[in-house]
Amino acid sequence: xxxxxxxxxxxxxxxxxxxxxxxxxxxxxxxxxxxxxxxxxxxxxxxxxxxxxxxxxxxxxxxxxxxxxxxxxxxxxxxxxxxxxxxxxxxxxxxxxxxxxxxxxxxxxxxxxxxxxxxxxxxxxxxxxxxxxxxxxxxxxxxxxxxxxxxxxxxxxxxxxxxxxxxxxxxxxxxxxxxxxxxxxxxxxxxxxxxxxxxxxxxxxxxxxxxxxxxxxxxxxxxxxxxxxxxxxxxxxxxxxxxxxxxxxxxxxxxxxxxxxxxxxxxxxxxxxxxxxxxxxxxxxxxxxxxxxxxxxxxxxxxxxxxxxxxxxxxxxxxxxxxxxxxxxxxxxxxxxxxxxxxxxxxxxxxxxxxxxxxxxxxxx
Amino acid sequence: xxxxxxxxxxxxxxxxxxxxxxxxxxxxxxxxxxxxxxxxxxxxxxxxxxxxxxxxxxxxxxxxxxxxxxxxxxxxxxxxxxxxxxxxxxxxxxxxxxxxxxxxxxxxxxxxxxxxxxxxxxxxxxxxxxxxxxxxxxxxxxxxxxxxxxxxxxxxxxxxxxxxxxxxxxxxxxxxxxxxxxxxxxxxxxxxxxxxxxxxxxxxxxxxxxxxxxxxxxxxxxxxxxxxxxxxxxxxxxxxxxxxxxxxxxxxxxxxxxxxxxxxxxxxxxxxxxxxxxxxxxxxxxxxxxxxxxxxxxxxxxxxxxxxxxxxxxxxxxxxxxxxxxxxxxxxxxxxxxxxxxxxxxxxxxxxxxxxxxxxxxxxxxxxxxxxxxxxxxxxxxxxxxxxxxxxxxxxxxxxxxxxxxxxxxxxxxxxxxxxxxxxxxxxxxxxxxxxxxxxxxxxxxxxxxxxxxxxxxxxxxxxxxxxxxxxxxxxxxxxxxxxxxxxxxxxxxxxxxxxxxxxxxxxxxxxxxxxxxxxxxxxxxxxxxxxxxxxxxxxxxxxxxxxxxxxxxxxxxxxxxxxx
Numbered sequence: 064x065x066x067x068x069x070x071x072x073x074x075x076x077x078x079x080x081x082x083x084x085x086x087x088x089x090x091x092x093x094x095x096x097x098x099x100x101x102x103x104x105x106x107x108x109x110x111x112x113x114x115x116x117x118x119x120x121x122x123x124x125x126x127x128x129x130x131x132x133x134x135x136x137x138x139x140x141x142x143x144x145x146x147x148x149x150x151x152x153x154x155x156x157x158x159x160x161x162x163x164x165x166x167x168x169x170x171x172x173x174x175x176x177x178x179x180x181x182x183x184x185x186x187x188x189x190x191x192x193x194x195x196x197x198x199x200x201x202x203x204x205x206x207x208x209x210x211x212x213x214x215x216x217x218x219x220x221x222x223x224x225x226x227x228x229x230x231x232x233x234x235x236x237x238x239x240x241x242x243x244x245x246x247x248x249x250x251x252x253x254x255x256x257x258x259x260x261x262x263x264x265x266x267x268x269x270x271x272x273x274x275x276x277x278x279x280x281x282x283x284x285x286x287x288x289x290x291x292x293x294x295x296x297x298x299x300x301x302x303x304x305x306x307x308x309x310x311x312x313x314x315x316x317x318x319x320x321x322x323x324x325x326x327x328x329x330x331x332x333x334x335x336x337x338x339x340x341x342x343x344x345x346x347x348x349x350x351x352x353x354x355x356x357x358x359x360x361x362x363x364x365x366x367x368x369x370x371x372x373x374x375x376x377x378x379x380x381x382x383x384x385x386x387x388x389x390x391x392x393x394x395x396x397x398x399x400x401x402x403x404x405x406x407x408x409x410x411x412x413x414x415x416x417x418x419x420x421x422x423x424x425x426x427x428x
Numbered sequence: 429x430x431x432x433x434x435x436x437x438x439x440x441x442x443x444x445x446x447x448x449x450x451x452x453x454x455x456x457x458x459x460x461x462x463x464x465x466x467x468x469x470x471x472x473x474x475x476x477x478x479x480x481x482x483x484x485x486x487x488x489x490x491x492x493x494x495x496x497x498x499x500x501x502x503x504x505x506x507x508x509x510x511x512x513x514x515x516x517x518x519x520x521x522x523x524x525x526x527x528x529x530x531x532x533x534x535x536x537x538x539x540x541x542x543x544x545x546x547x548x549x550x551x552x553x554x555x556x557x558x559x560x561x562x563x564x565x566x567x568x569x570x571x572x573x574x575x576x577x578x579x580x581x582x583x584x585x586x587x588x589x590x591x592x593x594x595x596x597x598x599x600x601x602x603x604x605x606x607x608x609x610x611x612x613x614x615x616x617x618x619x620x621x622x623x624x625x626x627x628x629x630x631x632x633x634x635x636x637x638x639x640x641x642x643x644x645x646x647x648x649x650x651x652x653x654x655x656x657x658x659x660x661x662x663x664x665x666x667x668x669x670x671x672x673x674x675x676x677x678x679x680x681x682x683x684x685x686x687x688x689x690x691x692x693x694x695x696x697x698x699x700x701x702x703x704x705x706x707x708x709x710x711x712x713x714x715x716x717x718x719x720x721x722x723x724x725x726x727x728x729x730x731x732x733x734x735x736x737x738x739x740x741x742x743x744x745x746x747x748x749x750x751x752x753x754x755x756x757x758x759x760x761x762x763x764x765x766x767x768x769x770x771x772x773x774x775x776x777x778x779x780x781x782x783x784x785x786x787x788x789x790x791x792x793x794x795x796x797x798x799x800x801x802x803x804x805x806x807x808x809x810x811x812x813x814x815x816x817x818x819x820x821x822x823x824x825x826x827x828x829x830x831x832x833x834x835x836x837x838x839x840x841x842x843x844x845x846x847x848x849x850x851x852x853x854x855x856x857x858x859x860x861x862x863x864x865x866x867x868x869x870x871x872x873x874x875x876x877x878x879x880x881x882x883x884x885x886x887x888x889x890x891x892x893x894x895x896x897x898x899x900x901x902x903x904x905x906x907x908x909x910x911x912x913x914x915x916x917x918x919x920x921x922x923x924x925x926x927x928x929x930x931x932x933x934x935x936x937x938x939x940x941x942x943x944x945x946x947x948x949x950x951x952x953x954x955x956x957x958x959x960x961x962x963x964x965x966x967x968x969x970x971x972x973x974x975x976x977x978x979x980x981x982x983x984x985x986x987x988x989x990x991x992x993x
Contacts, residue, residue: 289471305623
């Protein structure tokens, strides 16, 4: 929780320094975006506090409605005029500040669903039809809908979460590897089929080759990081945020961190996420039951994979997919849902330790 | 699968997961090291290439000061308003906003803003308040650029001496041109980081090569004398209907120019004279006439060929190699002393003495007084004068050269020659610029040029005595006499040669007077030249000006009167 607080506060500072330029451009006042971020963090903190006091086991009962509602929202997003389109993607529902991204909620729904499934069918882990297939069906439908938006990043995070949970849940490796190989082939085909995705992927391979075109954003990001050097240009000293690096306060905030605070600041962020991963896996280990353990695994995988995909893109090692850096990037619904999930994690950690947690077989199966 | 198996598998797979996370962590840190440390130089260079813009910082032009340190020409920072019409989508709207600020009709501005060009100067020299108001409008394609305006507090008083600067502030004439390299300074540069939106990034000034302000120059000119000389000469040019007037005043002891005025008649008859295109005392050479007789007399006296009382038999005309020379007045052949010859300015008498000195002697003594050589003064178009070498002399040259009809000299050269007599035979190279003025206002004097002896003290004293008669009641220039002060000098009246044919322009004369005062301890040496005046003789047109300006100058400088009057 301290780590998340540190990340959020750090994020607040970074949004504060990265956003005034764009805020001026949009709202004609420099602190609008920071103000919104403060509001979202307050809401997120409330959500985290409330969820940390709600017994995580209650989520099991919610699994089906959650899944149905979320998939329903994903369908609605794709309906023209109902979903909000921005930057070429239809990812949002609602209006104004009350915009939510159903795909974020999908992560939570998937985690609850998989954790429950793996707990109920712990005796049939070796049977692909009992475990692997249902998970793949839900994953396929949700990831497919999200890809349709299109939102490669979130779809990829969803896959990471699903497979991370299957892996930690003790599903045999062989069928999983086969499926993963199939996914990889599918991903390559899907990636190359769509020009929008193809451009982003190819530009990642050669960022400097097309500095003014598809590779522009990543190249600007690298310039920012390089200008930061060891100790950075100083808080507020970023040059990239002055209209050179698009999405400086959202998806590419890590570049601003590296530019203003240098290698030191960038590595600090990595360390914080590493600490969060460590804490999440610790919670998984000490969780009172298998469901809680897998819930912790899912939430941790979600946060960490999203961070890895985001940072990987910013430092030019992964394609740019357009997902925010958890807790640090500006971003309303994403921040609230992530903080709420951490609340769940905290609740699991706070439950009494049970030596039988992993073998506790659900009696209601 | 048993519970035990699941538990073991969880522990094993947890280790694997941690390993994957550590691996990603290590790879990311490694990549950050590569980007932020090893590649940092290249990447920050790329950043600089995107953002850096070199801005020129104007140096600020040095001022020109008079001998009292008061500015004659000084630059003040100003702002000019420039438009880039290619960036302007709504010329009429922007013109409407600018019109009241710039005080120009909106229709005119709209026309300028609508031109298909990238640069239009809308207003030169607007005040800082107007510039700020224009800036506050935040109009597309309108920029404010720092510039400077050259002011002359005394208007045209020091023209054409000081000269002028062009729109870019570079000297194009006069001393502004001659001393441009000293005055202009070195513009500085500044590398500023400017974001694509045009915002100058905070703390973005990277390299600062400060502008080096130009040095000022201090002249030897005395503003009070300059003003009086100008007004007096202007009045004379106007009343005498002269086409041009030149007056030059030297400090006898130093050769420093205290006042220098060049006027030409106004464009319409009766209009006030205006400054000449250039400083005629330095740039215009003319046949000087009788004032040149000084050199021949100096030579003859120095070489012992004559004394002041040496008597020559002087007819009123003389034929040399078929050419007729004559005096300005008719008289029978009569005995004249050398003193009478110069006082009455007898051409024939002078020629007789020149014949004693010989061709080479005449030429040498002209040169001894600094003629036919650069004056050492720096001013655009300064002329060394024209003197035929003796080897090219025609047989008549021994007649025309000593009386100032075969050579061309500048008024400054004449003043310098007479100043050598005033100064006891020591020739003082003229001085116009005292030195440079540093940014702290400190004057760095130029080394004074070395004086050079032309004639002995005795010869100088002799010539001075011989010339005292010129301003006496029966001399050639009684009008040059200075009330309260004894003075010596010499008149000159010469014709203006045709430029495209042999002979002279009828009715066009240079009338001049050159001299110094007070006689015994000269303080001021001056020359006055008028061209094409109603009254042709130097004694009539130039001498009165000499008298007035000398009287004023001597009083101003606190020289005690030497005579009652």
